[in-house]
Amino acid sequence: xxxxxxxxxxxxxxxxxxxxxxxxxxxxxxxxxxxxxxxxxxxxxxxxxxxxxxxxxxxxxxxxxxxxxxxxxxxxxxxxxxxxxxxxxxxxxxxxxxxxxxxxxxxxxxxxxxxxx
Numbered sequence: 001x002x003x004x005x006x007x008x009x010x011x012x013x014x015x016x017x018x019x020x021x022x023x024x025x026x027x028x029x030x031x032x033x034x035x036x037x038x039x040x041x042x043x044x045x046x047x048x049x050x051x052x053x054x055x056x057x058x059x060x061x062x063x064x065x066x067x068x069x070x071x072x073x074x075x076x077x078x079x080x081x082x083x084x085x086x087x088x089x090x091x092x093x094x095x096x097x098x099x100x101x102x103x104x105x106x107x108x109x110x111x112x113x114x115x116x117x
Contacts (some may be wrong), residue, residue, distance in 0.1 A: 061105070065092050068100045 069092035073080045080091060092098075 065101050069097045072097050
């Protein structure tokens, strides 16, 4: 009975997280090749995400340009519009259409920076 009480007293004296002399306090260090592997992997992932986002921008601008161009020519020269077809891209490169497109893209950039829930 005395040995059990003595053992319990000894266990209560020991710290719960161990002593400072143990190996558990050593810093976690990665080998240099592992650090460079992790850095390269992160760069590749970021590049993949960025390129995916950039690939969407060009078709989206073309859609905006088509809408603005069609609206412009419906008002100013409806003979250019052939029903059921897309307007040629060269026709949409006039200053009036491009300035309206730049205006829309500017506001798009503004509203994309506003945080929302």
